[in-house]
Amino acid sequence: MKVQFIKSLIKTLVGDSNFLLLKNRGDSRVFSENHNILVKEHLGSSIVVELIDGDQLSAGEITARLQYNRRFLTENKPEQGFFIFEIFIFESSPTQDRLTAINTGQFQLPGKAYLKCLSVNLTANTVERHFKVPITDLSLSKTINRLFAEGFIDLVSDNELEELVSKKEAELITKKDVPSKLPLQSKIPVVTYVLIGINILIGFLLFLFSQKSGVSYDRLLFVFGAKDNLRILSGEYWRFLTPIFLHANILHLFINCYSLFAIGVLVEKIFGSFKFAFVYLVAGITGNILSFIFSSNPGVGASGSIFGLLGALLFFGIINPALFKSHFGNNVILTILINLGYGFTNARIDNFAHIGGLIGGFLTSGVVLTSNKKHWYTNPFLYLALTILLTYSGLSYGFNNTQNKILFKINELEQLERTGNWSQTEAKAQEILRLNPSEQKLRAYTLLVLVNAQALSGNYQEAINNAEILKSIDPQIGHYLLGLLYYNTGQYDLARKELGQAKKTGVNEKVIDELLNEIESLGM
Structure with a gap:
């Protein structure tokens, strides 16, 4: 039973999680009944999973094995992440001295590397994590529990494992050969330039009209579509859209046009012009809806839409994590946090519009941005349903709140x-x-x-x-x-x-x- 479980676990880790069985000194991958090592690269970090027959080792041998790996991590001090998971497999409950050896042998370097252990009881069909930090175990315990639920009755031969690993290796090499450049759908960001032009033109015309007519600029903002809760309640629903193209003053206009240029050019090239325009407009509307719900202050500006573009980049990062990390690192998240943090310290900034735009841009990107990865979190209908649900709920609450x-x-x-x-x-x-x-x-x-x-x-x-x-x-x-x-x-x-x-x-x-x-x- 133990051998079949180990083979089934290897098959699952290779097939579903892109692990590879480590080669032996003869440059071949041979399954061992007692000790197998699987490796993979994940977001620049090295992941090692060791499957060990715990019944074949004494407590002292377990301690010695863990100390060896500990010395390896300490002496090499990897610059990138290096994470080792040792899974000890027992026919039944391990002895207390073995458990003590497992519990005390774990190790962690600050942020860069760690050695963590799990133990499996095949009789009880249980897996135990012997650590609380980190929270994740890369779904190893989840995978093992799934095998228990399925009964791991599939008979897996050595040849089948070798063929599976070779196929996976060829597949991963092919993926590595794919250029790590951002997928660009649009060469010239026409919509970004048009939006900047519209914002400048409207600002110039309103300022000119204010100078010629003597009507205050602030008054003109209200006339031409500033977000004003009372007027929206009175039926002027177009005020959810028009504030995107209005700005409080020249400085406000300059900052938003610069931000739109800095972020919009990139997002439009990645998404394509039509999808970019859709995300931009919907994010602006959802930003004004959230502002309508929680703020009675009037509002203008494209910042809700611009935050929506940041939300679009976040969604792009979910479906393309390696590309996102290599090109943006933590810059997008830091930009969002810094701007939201500043918004909460300045009463004149409508942070509700920013948050609503961020959410709207993220959800709308889930509708329009397709992925080859078929996971529940890449399903466009999920994001379409969430967008409709949150918009409807927000409007219902906004029109009826105290x-x-x-x-x-x-x-x-x-x-x-x-x-x-x-x-x-x-x-x-x-x-x-x-x-x-x-x-x-x-x-x-x-x-x-x-x-x-x-x-x-x-x-x-x-x-x-x-x-x-x-x-x-x-x-x-x-x-x-x-x-x-x-x-x-x-x-x-x-x-x-x-x-x-x-x-x-x-x-x-x-x-x-x-x-x-x-x-x-x-x-x-």
């Missing part, structure tokens, strides 16, 4: 305030406050309107109570309103105190001085 409901009701509150219907204004403001706005500026504005409506309706005590609450959020406005309310209700001492506090916070001193002088003239 934050956006509050924005919509704030708009209604502004309209009621303009009509002078103070009872309805008061009711709408209280309705908004019951939703507990998380943004302090929205809460402060609602309280301001509520205090004003209650005072104009003659509900001074309620207005004073709410002004006290407002004071804890916005001391400047809160103290000033309380001073006015106390003045209008004849509570001059309190009015003098609150107006004095308001003056210290920088409220219009002229108005406050006039009120204080009037209080003094009344002899109060």
